Amino acid sequence: MLLKLARQSLWSRRGTAWLTLCSLIISLSLLLGIDHLRLEAKRSFTSTVAGTDLIVGARSGQLNLLLYTVFRIGNATNNISYAHYQQISQHPQVAWAIPLALGDSHRGFRVLGTNNDYFRYFRYGEQRQLSLAQGREFSAVYETVLGADVAKKLGYELGQQIILSHGVGKVSFSQHKEHPFTVVGILAPTGTPVDQSVHVSLIGIEAIHQGWQNGAPAMRKAKTTLSDAELAALQPTVITGALLGLKSKVATFAVQRQINEFKAEPLTAILPGAALAELWQMLVLVENLLLVITALVLLAALIGLTTTLLAAQRERARELAILRAIGARPWQLFLLIQLEVLILTVCSIAGAFLLLTGSLAALQPWLSSQYGLVISLFAWHPHTAAGLGIVIALALVLGAVPAIQAYRQSLNQGLQVRL
Amino acid sequence: MALDPNIPAVELKNLRHQWPGQSFCLEIPLLKLAVGQHLFIRGASGSGKTTLLNLLCGVLNIQQGEIRLSTHLLQPNSAAQRDRLRARHIGVVFQQLNLIPYLSVMDNVLLGQAFSGQPADQQRAAMLLSALQLADSLWQVPAAQLSVGQQQRVAIARALLGKPTLLIADEPTSALDADNRDAFMRVLLQEADAAGSTVVFVSHDQTLAGYFRYQLDMARLQDGVTAVAAEVTCY
Numbered sequence: 045m046l047l048k049l050a051r052q053s054l055w056s057r058r059g060t061a062w063l064t065l066c067s068l069i070i071s072l073s074l075l076l077g078i079d080h081l082r083l084e085a086k087r088s089f090t091s092t093v094a095g096t097d098l099i100v101g102a103r104s105g106q107l108n109l110l111l112y113t114v115f116r117i118g119n120a121t122n123n124i125s126y127a128h129y130q131q132i133s134q135h136p137q138v139a140w141a142i143p144l145a146l147g148d149s150h151r152g153f154r155v156l157g158t159n160n161d162y163f164r165y166f167r168y169g170e171q172r173q174l175s176l177a178q179g180r181e182f183s184a185v186y187e188t189v190l191g192a193d194v195a196k197k198l199g200y201e202l203g204q205q206i207i208l209s210h211g212v213g214k215v216s217f218s219q220h221k222e223h224p225f226t227v228v229g230i231l232a233p234t235g236t237p238v239d240q241s242v243h244v245s246l247i248g249i250e251a252i253h254q255g256w257q258n259g260a261p262a263m264r265k266a267k268t269t270l271s272d273a274e275l276a277a278l279q280p281t282v283i284t285g286a287l288l289g290l291k292s293k294v295a296t297f298a299v300q301r302q303i304n305e306f307k308a309e310p311l312t313a314i315l316p317g318a319a320l321a322e323l324w325q326m327l328v329l330v331e332n333l334l335l336v337i338t339a340l341v342l343l344a345a346l347i348g349l350t351t352t353l354l355a356a357q358r359e360r361a362r363e364l365a366i367l368r369a370i371g372a373r374p375w376q377l378f379l380l381i382q383l384e385v386l387i388l389t390v391c392s393i394a395g396a397f398l399l400l401t402g403s404l405a406a407l408q409p410w411l412s413s414q415y416g417l418v419i420s421l422f423a424w425h426p427h428t429a430a431g432l433g434i435v436i437a438l439a440l441v442l443g444a445v446p447a448i449q450a451y452r453q454s455l456n457q458g459l460q461v462r463l
Numbered sequence: 464m465a466l467d468p469n470i471p472a473v474e475l476k477n478l479r480h481q482w483p484g485q486s487f488c489l490e491i492p493l494l495k496l497a498v499g500q501h502l503f504i505r506g507a508s509g510s511g512k513t514t515l516l517n518l519l520c521g522v523l524n525i526q527q528g529e530i531r532l533s534t535h536l537l538q539p540n541s542a543a544q545r546d547r548l549r550a551r552h553i554g555v556v557f558q559q560l561n562l563i564p565y566l567s568v569m570d571n572v573l574l575g576q577a578f579s580g581q582p583a584d585q586q587r588a589a590m591l592l593s594a595l596q597l598a599d600s601l602w603q604v605p606a607a608q609l610s611v612g613q614q615q616r617v618a619i620a621r622a623l624l625g626k627p628t629l630l631i632a633d634e635p636t637s638a639l640d641a642d643n644r645d646a647f648m649r650v651l652l653q654e655a656d657a658a659g660s661t662v663v664f665v666s667h668d669q670t671l672a673g674y675f676r677y678q679l680d681m682a683r684l685q686d687g688v689t690a691v692a693a694e695v696t697c698y
Contacts, residue, residue, distance in 0.1 A: 045577035048570075049563070056565030362560050368522065369557070370575040370621070371550020373543065 046376060050383035053363075057356060061388065064345075064352045068392035071342040072435070073399045078334050079431070080400070080423035086324065088417050089115070092236040093316035095167020097296055100124070100132060100303055101285035103310035107326075110319040113144055113285040116154045116237050120146060123282040126246070128309050132286070135302070137295040140165040142287040145249045145280070148208045148220070153194045155208050155242045157249030157283070163189075165289055168236045178202055179229035185247050185275050189229035193239040193412060200227055208242070208252060220252040235418035246280035254278075288313075342435065346442050349388060353381060353446040361453065368454045378451040385443030389436050397423065470533055471495040472628050472661040473519070478528035480514055489514055491528075496677070498533075498628075501652065501662040503672050506681025512665050515681075516633055519663065520553060521545030533628050550579030554622025554630045554660065556651075559638040561618035564607035568597065571606050572621045584624065591620040594657075595650055612643040619651055626658045633665050648674050 054061045093099075093114050101109040102122035111117040126143070133141035142165055145157030156162075163174050163181050179202045182189050190200055200206065205224040225244060233239055290296055296315060303313035364377055404421050411417045475494035481487070489511040496502055506512040517523035518530065518538065522545075525538035532552050537545060554575075562571045572588045592602060595616040606614060615635055622630055632651065636644040652674060655662045664675065672678055 045574075049566070052565050053563075363563055366557075366561060366563060367574075367578070369520065369549075369555040371546055371578040373546045376578070 046380050046383055049367075050380055050387055053360075053380075054384055054387060060352050060356070064349050065388055065392050065395065067345040067348055068342075068388065069395040069399055071338065071345040072392055072396035073403075075335075075338040075342050075431075076396055076423050076428070077400050077403070078338055079428075080404075080425070081419065082331055083425055084419045085417055086320075088235065088419070089320055089323075090317075091169040092238075093320065094169055095165075095171060095289065096287045096316050097290040097293065098288040098300055098303070098313045099285060099316055099319075100129075100288060100311060100313045103312050106312065106314040106319040107323055109285065109312055109314055110316060110323070112146065113287070114237065114316065116146070116156075116240065120284040123284055124286075124311060125309060126280045126283055128306070128311070129283055129286050131308075132288070132303060132306075135299065137290050137292065137299050138288055139291045140289040142166060143246060143280070143283045144285045144287065145246055145283045147284065148210055148249065148252070150194075150206055150208050150242045151198060153191070153198075153240055153242050155244060155249075157244055157246045157280075159246055162243065166238070166287070167289075168234050168238065172234070174234065174238065175232045176229045177232040179227070182228055182243065182245050182248075185245060185251050185278070186223060186225050187228045187245070187248070188225040189231060189243040190227055191231055191239040191241045191243070192233035194242055195227075195230045197409075200230075202227055202230065206242075208244075223248075223252040239418075240412070246283065247275070247278050250278050250280050251275060343438075346435075346439050349385065349439065350442040350445055353384065353443065354449070357446050357449055357453075360450075364450055364454050372454075374451045374454045377454050378447045381447035381450050382440060382443050385439050385447075386436070389439040393432055393435070470498075471531070472498045472500070472533055473663070474531040475519075476529050476531075478518070478525070478530070480511075480518065480523075480526050482514070487511065491515075494679075496661050496663070499656065499659060499661060500677060501655070501664065501675050503675035503678045504663060504665045504681065505667060505669060505672065505678065506665070507667055510681035512681050516631060516663075516665060519629070519631060520555065521549050547579070550575065551581075551625065552628040554625070554627040556615070556618045556622050556630070556632040556635045558634040559611060559615070561621070562606035562609075562614055565605055567603045568592070568606055568609065568617050569602045571617060572624055575621055575625060579625065581625065588620065588624055591623060591654065592617070594654060595620055611638050612647065615639065615647055616650065619647075619654060623654050623658045623660060627660050630655050630658075630660045630662045631665075632662060634667070635664075636666065636668070636671065644671075 093110075096114075099109055099113050101113060102120065102124050104121040108118060108121065112120050129141070129143055132138065140161060142162045143158055146154060148155040148157075160181050160183075163176075166174055168174075176189070177192065179189070188206065194200065204227045206227065207224055208220045210218040210220065225248065231238065231243075288299070290299060300313045300315065303311050367377060367380075368374075400423050401421050404419055404423070408419060408421070411419055473494070473496040475491055477493075478489070478491040480489045487509075504512055504515070514523065518525055521530075521537050521540075524542075528538075529536065530538040532548060535548055535552065537548050540548070562568075563574065566574065569585070569588060569592075572592065573583045573585070576583050589599070589602070593599070597613060597616055597620070601609065601613070606617065609617065615638070618635070622632075635651070636647055639647055648671065652662065664671070
């Protein structure tokens with residue numbers, strides 16, 4: 045009965061109730077959304093580098109190296125020589141090595157030059173290996189394996205020919221038109237930046253840049269198409285970075301130091317975990333600030349809820365006197381007000397989840413193509429229940445103000461209500 | 464509820480109530496109403512009738528004396544017991560705005576039983592509403608859409624639904640015009656009789672006194688600032 049009363053009473057004031065509900069929904073979805081994005085971004089980033097022990101690149105900051113090699117964000121400062129890469133991969137402690145050559149793109153998707161070790165050794169998430177959804181790994185020079193999203197968004201199928209562009213912009217004026225690549229494989233989705241990559245062999249990268257100087261086509265039209273014999277003789281010369289897997293985790297720091305002190309070329313080796321930790325460290329302030337701001341927004345919305353109820357209290361004095369006259373106990377009136385608070389809060393939590401799931405679904409393609417972030421639509425984490433419990437408790441504590449007022453009013457005022 | 468005609472429906476003994484900081488003191492040595500006897504209480508504002516009503520309803524804590532409803536001790540008693548007795552044995556009709564505006568007419572009538580924990584007696588509610596000339600097309604309509612006269616009749620139906628021992632009416636006709644008022648008084652007393660309820664009717668309108676055999680003038684309880692005892696026995 046109380047529940048019905050609370051419901052109908054809210055319905056009778058649906059104008060203000062709606063506005064209160066909206067402000068609660070917006071602030072709650074902000075809070076849930078920020079918390080969710082923060083955790084999902086971390087999960088997504090961590091899962092991408094899960095299997096890699098060291099990342100090697102030209103001398104630069106560890107964050108820069110991490111971001112461009114693994115997350116395809118930003119650009120390499122310099123290349124490293126393929127010969128030196130081979131030297132490092134021969135290191136007795138190195139179990140496997142994956143060369144990475146970046147710098148080209150295809151319709152906004154980054155092109156990754158590598159070799160077949162990539163398919164064999166790259167690990168993401170819980171030690172999961174890449175698998176092909178269709179086709180096979182590349183074996184010839186002008187063959188490519190697409191990430192799941194690339195194939196899906198551009199509608200590519202096996203056997204299709206694609207043209208790579210120089211540079212990483214969405215619109216590129218210099219295209220490698222003479223060297224079309226054939227799609228021979230499409231990878232299964234991984235939820236990492238791999239899905240947004242176009243994979244070709246190092247030789248392929250080398251072949252399309254034949255005759256180029258300093259990152260631009262040679263002024264005098266050089267011979268850009270190569271004969272089979274020339275292709276067979278082609279060797280990779282430079283790469284942008286490498287991922288290393290070590291035989292023993294214990295050796296990580298020793299190998300890292302040796303690479304950092306590599307005499308022939310200035311190199312940097314980083315531990316992806318440590319680099320990520322540095323990234324989080326940098327973001328923790330922003331993160332906390334955002335959380336505090338949204339918590340304050342939520343608090344403001346809850347105070348707004350209390351204000352609405354308090355304002356309604358005046359016109360409800362008569363209602364409470366009637367309920368009292370027909371035998372309602374003062375605590376039942378207290379409960380009635382708190383039920384209204386509870387209904388509004390629970391509805392706004394449900395609304396916030398709906399809004400959040402809707403906006404995540406709308407944002408997901410953009411987040412995944414722009415940042416390689418794959419966000420789960422369902423914003424639920426182990427601590428979410430506790431957080432929502434705190435929100436409900438806070439709402440009830442604030443709701444106690446009008447509820448206690450109703451209680452005291454019903455005790456003091458008797459049945460008479462001054463009109 | 465079968466009431467023993469030998470036990471008064473309402474009995475007030477040695478009542479004495481004084482508001483803190485005020486010299487006025489309400490004193491009633493004895494007031495007895497037998498089952499089915501209706502009392503008209505007349506008094507200007509400030510004469511203590513509000514206090515008397517709040518005491519009779521069990522909303523206000525008694526300072527001295529006792530109030531019985533049939534065999535039940537209403538005052539002095541715990542707040543919980545008083546609330547329970549009010550839910551079961553007392554019906555109240557106010558001046559106006561008796562109903563929860565957003566609930567339907569039927570829900571308003573049944574509201575009392577919901578709070579006293581009794582099963583909803585839809586049949587009796589329908590019977591009462593019909594007897595009070597409220598067409599069944601109005602029963603599911605929100606109470607706020609009814610005219611004042613209709614609302615007051617719904618209030619009677621709600622007050623009498625549980626066949627209360629005591630029906631308290633606090634200026635229930637003040638918002639009604641003369642025609643509506645007479646119709647209201649007739650159905651009120653008629654249905655109270657049918658339910659076997661004793662009515663205590665409060666008004667400052669002397670013209671309504673004609674409907675009642677027993678009357679109490681609050682002014683007679685007062686004598687300047689010092690209250691004097693006035694025995695009202697309606698046996």
